[in-house]
Amino acid sequence: MDLLAILKDYFNRIKRRLILNGYYTCQIKDGKSLGAAFIDWFFISLIIVLFFYITIFNSTQNISVTLILTFVLLFIYLFLLIYIKGKVREKSIFKIDEKIKDEQIRKRIEKWNYEDFSLFIKGMLEKYYETSFFHGDSNIDFIGKINDEVYGVKCIKGSWDDKIHLKDIEGFIGEMKNRNIHEGIIVTNSNFDQDIKEHIDYMMMDFEYIKHVLKEIGEFPTKEDVEDLIISEHETRKKDIKEGFSINRRDKIYKFLLLSLVLYITSSYVTYSLYYRVMAFISFTLGTFIGIYNLAKYMKRTRENRL
Helix, strand or coil, X not given: CCHHHHHXXXXXXXXXXXXXXXXXXHHHCXXXXXXXXXXXXXXHHHHHHHHHHHHHHHHHCCHHHHHHHHHHHHHHHHHHHXXXXXXXXXXXXXXXXXXXXXXXXXXXHHHCXXXXXXXXXXXXXXXXXXXXXXXXXCCCCEEEEECCEEEEXXXXXXXXXXXXXXXXXXXXXXXXXXXXXXXEEEEECCEECHHHHHHCCCEEECHHHHHHHHXXXXXCCCHHHXXXXXXXXXXXXXXXXXXXXXXXCHHHHHHXXXXXXXXXXXXXXXXXXXXXXXXXHHHHHHHHHHHHHHHHHHHHHHHHHHX
């Protein structure tokens, strides 16, 4: 690998870290940017240093001693601040990452219908228990063996705020008795009502349990996945902003030309008519320039396609 490639990779890693730090700071500081947070920290530290200096100087009346003690106290303050804030920031970043991971799993599940959700649960349980499950009927979704015990599986997909009640699984319970299956697993992306927990001994997996299983089998989003998502969304926002300022958009032509027409007509009814006409001329010029630019670009692209 040559020097240029090494330097490019190094700067890309720095750029990635700056984007991630900016994102996390914005989330932790409720929208405040990394630069704004640094300025706040700098001025607070400056005030503290001045306080140390003034207090020590009033006590000692010696500039040398004051400077030495001030630097010592400043070092201790910065060390404790960086250590404590580092720990707090680390915990905050962990919570932010967990929230993003949670949202990614939720988005995946929301896109699925009942059949897709059931197949997802089947694959998840097969990997988790290292066994195979087979399709049952309308009341029992899957049947398989775990540690030589036959298990019946029921999947229930609902809204996130729903609660699964005992009446929702009466068909499952009845079919389990008919088939003489004693062990069961009920899986839902919602939550279980207390009446189910009090009346049956089947294993119950809610959304939190699903996340636990996904972590165990290595299919839960990783830290790197979260960072890649943050970078991707940053690049998308950056691209959208660039497109917003791009002169390649045809709607800008219509807007500038329409604005020039409105300004020119309005100039006849206002006091500062010359100002309005000048602005109308500028808008017309910009609209015409963008139109010519887009036409030239279109003709160039057409010519290249023919070749």
